[in-house]
Amino acid sequence: PRVAVIVVAAGSGERLGSGVPKAFVGLDEHTVLHHALVAVFAAPLAQVIVVAPPSRVGDALTEAREVAGDRHDLVSVVPGGPTRQQSVAAGLHAVWADVDVVLVHDAARALTPPAVFERVIDAVRDGHDAVLPVLPVVDTIKRVDEGAVVEAVDRSALAAAQTPQGFRRPVLDEAYAEASADHTDDAALVQAAGGAVWTVAGDERGFKVTTPGDLDRARALLRSEAD
Numbered sequence: 201p202r203v204a205v206i207v208v209a210a211g212s213g214e215r216l217g218s219g220v221p222k223a224f225v226g227l228d229e230h231t232v233l234h235h236a237l238v239a240v241f242a243a244p245l246a247q248v249i250v251v252a253p254p255s256r257v258g259d260a261l262t263e264a265r266e267v268a269g270d271r272h273d274l275v276s277v278v279p280g281g282p283t284r285q286q287s288v289a290a291g292l293h294a295v296w297a298d299v300d301v302v303l304v305h306d307a308a309r310a311l312t313p314p315a316v317f318e319r320v321i322d323a324v325r326d327g328h329d330a331v332l333p334v335l336p337v338v339d340t341i342k343r344v345d346e347g348a349v350v351e352a353v354d355r356s357a358l359a360a361a362q363t364p365q366g367f368r369r370p371v372l373d374e375a376y377a378e379a380s381a382d383h384t385d386d387a388a389l390v391q392a393a394g395g396a397v398w399t400v401a402g403d404e405r406g407f408k409v410t411t412p413g414d415l416d417r418a419r420a421l422l423r424s425e426a427d
């Protein structure tokens with residue numbers, strides 16, 4: 201299939217609180233966005249769309265071209281919106297006509313290994329409309345109401361969602377065309393539109409850099425591998 205990857209990088213990174221948009225925070229000598237794009241470009245893809253903060257479109261293009269090397273023709277950068285969902289929608293508008301599979305990936309999951317991209321693409325190619333990489337939930341989970349535990353939740357029935365999430369292109373286009381509420385991921389949006397979502401194994405390294413602790417974890421991982 202012809203695969204496009206939308207890398208959403210337009211968030212401000214409020215919880216990280218580092219003063220620059222999260223995608224442009226350094227992990228080692230390279231930024232979050234740079235690392236995310238290295239894994240993206242390891243996949244056999246036809247197009248890469250980076251959705252950047254409106255004020256950083258030029259910077260994002262420079263970074264993406266650097267990672268793309270002689271495949272820089274595959275790269276487009278578009279400005280994002282105020283929510284993740286609006287940023288994905290902006291990316292979707294830029295997908296080329298001949299693309300038939302679309303992956304949506306959080307730039308903030310900067311250390312996601314290429315193998316996760318492969319599993320997601322393979323599952324879409326095998327006929328699944330929507331594919332979500334997941335990790336088992338390791339914590340004991342409770343449902344809580346105003347401080348009181350309502351019940352324990354069986355964690356074997358739960359999974360933690362990661363990205364890249366992959367879709368047959370018309371499935372994602374239709375879900376976005378119909379979207380009413382705001383969802384935190386694309387699989388939820390497809391599910392809300394009545395679609396079926398299949399899971400594949402995610403990876404511990406696909407954690408999202410959200411808090412300062414996550415940033416420390418990502419930097420420490422890279423440092424330990426550089427030795």
Ligand code: CTP
Binds near residue numbers: 216
């Ligand atoms: N994202 C985006 N456009 C937005 C909000 C988020 O493209 N308006 C992207 C982020 O850049 C990130 C991914 O969606 O790669 C996941 O979002 P999150 O981790 O919440 O990033 P931020 O929104 O930047 O962080 P915060 O919520 O702490 O401000």
Ligand code: MG
Binds near residue numbers: 211
């Ligand atoms: Mg956010």
